[in-house]
Amino acid sequence: MRNILAKMILMAVALGLVGYGFGMSDPEQQRPMSTMTVAELEKAGDLARVHKDYTLAIQYFQTALQKDRKNAVLYNKLGLAYLQNNDSENARANFKTAVKRNPKYADALNNIGAVEYTRRNFGGAAKFFKKALALDETRASFHVNLGAAWFGQNKLDRAIAEYTRAVELDPEVLVSQSRGGVTAQISSPEERARYSYMLAKIYAKMGEVDRCLECLRKAKEEGYRDMANVYRDQEFGPLWQDVRLNTMVPPPVAK
Numbered sequence: 001m002r003n004i005l006a007k008m009i010l011m012a013v014a015l016g017l018v019g020y021g022f023g024m025s026d027p028e029q030q031r032p033m034s035t036m037t038v039a040e041l042e043k044a045g046d047l048a049r050v051h052k053d054y055t056l057a058i059q060y061f062q063t064a065l066q067k068d069r070k071n072a073v074l075y076n077k078l079g080l081a082y083l084q085n086n087d088s089e090n091a092r093a094n095f096k097t098a099v100k101r102n103p104k105y106a107d108a109l110n111n112i113g114a115v116e117y118t119r120r121n122f123g124g125a126a127k128f129f130k131k132a133l134a135l136d137e138t139r140a141s142f143h144v145n146l147g148a149a150w151f152g153q154n155k156l157d158r159a160i161a162e163y164t165r166a167v168e169l170d171p172e173v174l175v176s177q178s179r180g181g182v183t184a185q186i187s188s189p190e191e192r193a194r195y196s197y198m199l200a201k202i203y204a205k206m207g208e209v210d211r212c213l214e215c216l217r218k219a220k221e222e223g224y225r226d227m228a229n230v231y232r233d234q235e236f237g238p239l240w241q242d243v244r245l246n247t248m249v250p251p252p253v254a255k
Contacts (some may be wrong), residue, residue, distance in 0.1 A: 033063040054085035072101035076108045087116050106135040122152035140170035163202050193222035204235040
């Protein structure tokens with residue numbers, strides 16, 4: 001399970017890959033690392049991560065750090081390569097060094113939280129996600145991560161507040177997460193069903209009817225036990241007369 005969690009890192013981990021869509025040329029791959037500049041080593045490390053060669057990426061970032069030991073971005077990227085290579089101990093150590101080099105590095109703080117989350121240390125994860133948000137409240141992914149940490153502690157009101165803020169900042173963020181982010185961390189069908197129902201509440205509150213119904217459908221398929229609550233929870237009030245909801249969950253019989 002631990003290896004699965006390490007591979008299924010929160011989508012919201014700050015990956016830091018921008019503008020590297022092409023493979024390295026053969027000459028660039030064959031160049032001795034000692035002859036490459038810090039910028040060249042960083043780019044090569046990024047490309048190695050794109051191609052999922054995390055061991056090679058680690059070597060590039062380590063060599064770059066031998067030439068620039070104060071570079072917080074490189075420590076963060078090295079931590080990410082370790083994390084993607086299923087080595088959470090070295091990942092955490094490098095994220096912490098990145099923060100030591102730059103105490104206001106929100107991405108690195110978020111990534112420490114991601115490590116704690118994969119270890120199911122939800123309280124510790126929340127601590128670091130909150131620190132990241134204190135530095136940059138506008139990052140939807142940070143709110144998603146904090147919401148996941150609250151969800152892991154069964155603090156659903158807090159989780160809903162964070163997810164709602166995330167959707168306000170980026171309406172697509174939870175849709176993207178559902179393809180392999182937070183939900184990939186949830187192990188039990190019962191927990192997944194409860195998570196889907198919670199997302200349905202958020203979308204209902206925001207007037208996103210189609211997405212709300214989609215999440216309700218998932219909750220039902222995953223075995224959520226309290227589907228009848230859709231006619232008690234006020235967030236779903238605008239949908240109570242919707243035939244799609246009525247078909248999915250028959251309304252209570254009037255007495």
